[in-house]
Amino acid sequence: MFATETEFIRWLQRQAPGRAPGLRLGIGDDAALVEIRRGYELILTTDLSIEGVHFLRHLHPPRAVGHRALARSLSDVAAMGGTPRYALISLAISARTSRAWLQEFYAGVFALAQRFAVTVVGGDTAVVPGSMLIDVTVAGEVERGKAIRRSGARPGDQIFVSGRLGLSALGLRWIQTKASAARRGKGALGPAPARGKMRDPVRVHFYPEPRCALGRFLCEKNLASSLIDLSDGLSTDLTRLCEASNVGARIWAERIPVPDIPAGSKPGSLRAMDLALNGGEDYELLFSVPSRKAPQIAGKFNDVPLHCIGEICRSKEILLVLTNGKQAPLSPAGYDHFAKVSSTSRGQRAKSR
Amino acid sequence: MFATETEFIRWLQRQAPGRAPGLRLGIGDDAALVEIRRGYELILTTDLSIEGVHFLRHLHPPRAVGHRALARSLSDVAAMGGTPRYALISLAISARTSRAWLQEFYAGVFALAQRFAVTVVGGDTAVVPGSMLIDVTVAGEVERGKAIRRSGARPGDQIFVSGRLGLSALGLRWIQTKASAARRGKGALGPAPARGKMRDPVRVHFYPEPRCALGRFLCEKNLASSLIDLSDGLSTDLTRLCEASNVGARIWAERIPVPDIPAGSKPGSLRAMDLALNGGEDYELLFSVPSRKAPQIAGKFNDVPLHCIGEICRSKEILLVLTNGKQAPLSPAGYDHFAKVSSTSRGQRAKSR
Numbered sequence: 001m002f003a004t005e006t007e008f009i010r011w012l013q014r015q016a017p018g019r020a021p022g023l024r025l026g027i028g029d030d031a032a033l034v035e036i037r038r039g040y041e042l043i044l045t046t047d048l049s050i051e052g053v054h055f056l057r058h059l060h061p062p063r064a065v066g067h068r069a070l071a072r073s074l075s076d077v078a079a080m081g082g083t084p085r086y087a088l089i090s091l092a093i094s095a096r097t098s099r100a101w102l103q104e105f106y107a108g109v110f111a112l113a114q115r116f117a118v119t120v121v122g123g124d125t126a127v128v129p130g131s132m133l134i135d136v137t138v139a140g141e142v143e144r145g146k147a148i149r150r151s152g153a154r155p156g157d158q159i160f161v162s163g164r165l166g167l168s169a170l171g172l173r174w175i176q177t178k179a180s181a182a183r184r185g186k187g188a189l190g191p192a193p194a195r196g197k198m199r200d201p202v203r204v205h206f207y208p209e210p211r212c213a214l215g216r217f218l219c220e221k222n223l224a225s226s227l228i229d230l231s232d233g234l235s236t237d238l239t240r241l242c243e244a245s246n247v248g249a250r251i252w253a254e255r256i257p258v259p260d261i262p263a264g265s266k267p268g269s270l271r272a273m274d275l276a277l278n279g280g281e282d283y284e285l286l287f288s289v290p291s292r293k294a295p296q297i298a299g300k301f302n303d304v305p306l307h308c309i310g311e312i313c314r315s316k317e318i319l320l321v322l323t324n325g326k327q328a329p330l331s332p333a334g335y336d337h338f339a340k341v342s343s344t345s346r347g348q349r350a351k352s353r
Numbered sequence: 354m355f356a357t358e359t360e361f362i363r364w365l366q367r368q369a370p371g372r373a374p375g376l377r378l379g380i381g382d383d384a385a386l387v388e389i390r391r392g393y394e395l396i397l398t399t400d401l402s403i404e405g406v407h408f409l410r411h412l413h414p415p416r417a418v419g420h421r422a423l424a425r426s427l428s429d430v431a432a433m434g435g436t437p438r439y440a441l442i443s444l445a446i447s448a449r450t451s452r453a454w455l456q457e458f459y460a461g462v463f464a465l466a467q468r469f470a471v472t473v474v475g476g477d478t479a480v481v482p483g484s485m486l487i488d489v490t491v492a493g494e495v496e497r498g499k500a501i502r503r504s505g506a507r508p509g510d511q512i513f514v515s516g517r518l519g520l521s522a523l524g525l526r527w528i529q530t531k532a533s534a535a536r537r538g539k540g541a542l543g544p545a546p547a548r549g550k551m552r553d554p555v556r557v558h559f560y561p562e563p564r565c566a567l568g569r570f571l572c573e574k575n576l577a578s579s580l581i582d583l584s585d586g587l588s589t590d591l592t593r594l595c596e597a598s599n600v601g602a603r604i605w606a607e608r609i610p611v612p613d614i615p616a617g618s619k620p621g622s623l624r625a626m627d628l629a630l631n632g633g634e635d636y637e638l639l640f641s642v643p644s645r646k647a648p649q650i651a652g653k654f655n656d657v658p659l660h661c662i663g664e665i666c667r668s669k670e671i672l673l674v675l676t677n678g679k680q681a682p683l684s685p686a687g688y689d690h691f692a693k694v695s696s697t698s699r700g701q702r703a704k705s706r
Contacts, residue, residue, distance in 0.1 A: 029503050042386070053480075086397065125401075128403050227383075
């Protein structure tokens, strides 16, 4: 731990990368000063990451905690079609937190920030009696009037998702299975493997990749009528998009990019479709595209697959078309911080969300 | 409590005042969209308010918790000479938190926001197992290149403070004394009195007034060479200002506006000077003014007294000139979140900071 707040802030100033174009004053004064380019609107978003809710101290390496905390907010900027520029990190840590933990946490934050050309310009830090909490605010930019909102979906629009859904939830279950086996003496949990050596779902869970480039592409080419990021699960976030747009949707089960679960793998009882629909923390993008523009959406953007999974409907229902052709209503069953009634799968998820 | 996150967000949208000039998109999408005026820089600041550290559930009315959480960030914008414009409220609440508590909390936030023409544009909310935590981010504006930093103080500059120092700490002690008497059966704590009927220090503690108008005045008239707000106590914040400016200071004890402590009052053992130097949470402004401009600082700004308490020196020492003419080094003894060695008075303060 650091002896004083001043020592901590000086250390942080040394870690923060150098000057960015619009940065006027970074960490260390009463507030940060930055400049927003002429003709641009400012995007503001903030996201909490809480020990025991969004991460577990014994399961999530501090580098991953830092990465994930920032990724949540970068993903929100991606979901507006904007470019993230500046971040503020508020950190409530327990007095037991080691200096090594803090260093790794900030290494995770700064590595991701640097890759997205985001400058950490400030924050606040306090020592708390209870669990740790991180709140990340990101300020971004988007050309005036060009941000893509949740509310623009129109009947007939095609619905797309990026990437493969449910991987993060699957990765979490693998980690939890391994940890409980280790507790029962059936294997060592050991330190987290290096990022390159992780199994795909574990890497996606620890180090989700915000889809900022895709969001910018959709914005610049004026392709999407609405856009949201998948933070709480497809079933929940599609419902939010439809409610904001005052429309419904029809989704084809067979088109949803569900995760591969190797037969006989430990969390074998998991249903791939449940993970894809309700798993959450995918940070992929969900967007609607007017049907005349849909041919402009290729099967991939950079290396990220794009899947057309359904269409927007006038009727307010959200329906899942099953492989046998039958339709079932799709209810929001992703994570809800206020919901008290929890299904078994939500109970599990709540352990790390 | 609210049944779902969606219900809570809808309620919040109804509470938030209508449209502000630069607001493009408020609560409810992935992020907020606002516009910053041409020729202005963006000020970004964020401040944590934590149950058990910055407030106590049984002592602080929820309306005061909301007011204080926002006031901390508004004060930071005041300390840059800027105008606060937008706020994001991140709130980690326990499942036991009542709807009435939340309503009163937001009433405190919105009442202060409205008085300062600040629009609440977003935030995040989560239910946590441990203590409550609030993180408020404020975005403000200041004319390009005109923000007043901590680092501009020069030898010979006069040092000013606004208001009366130590009132908030005194108010806290009165509340604590009353609460512990109530616990011992020597009186009822009862509900907090209406704002107008509170004793002055209690009102200042519950409802501190950010000095935004004074900050703007100093900025517009180009009077202050450096500026900081007094959040952690004069001794600590003056040290920060001097370190940032690479200077020292000499302060006259007799010029420091200490609080009035009526003889025989309960916390009678308190030393007024200790409260003024180290009490913290005053949210008054501390600023340096080049001596040729000092005559332009009147004894009052609006209704707020301004006191010249000392001068900036070339030597790096910070000295307190006592009433007997002797000098004593002034060490930072205000609140430090990382400091482990705590004096008795810091131990007391830590209970509510």
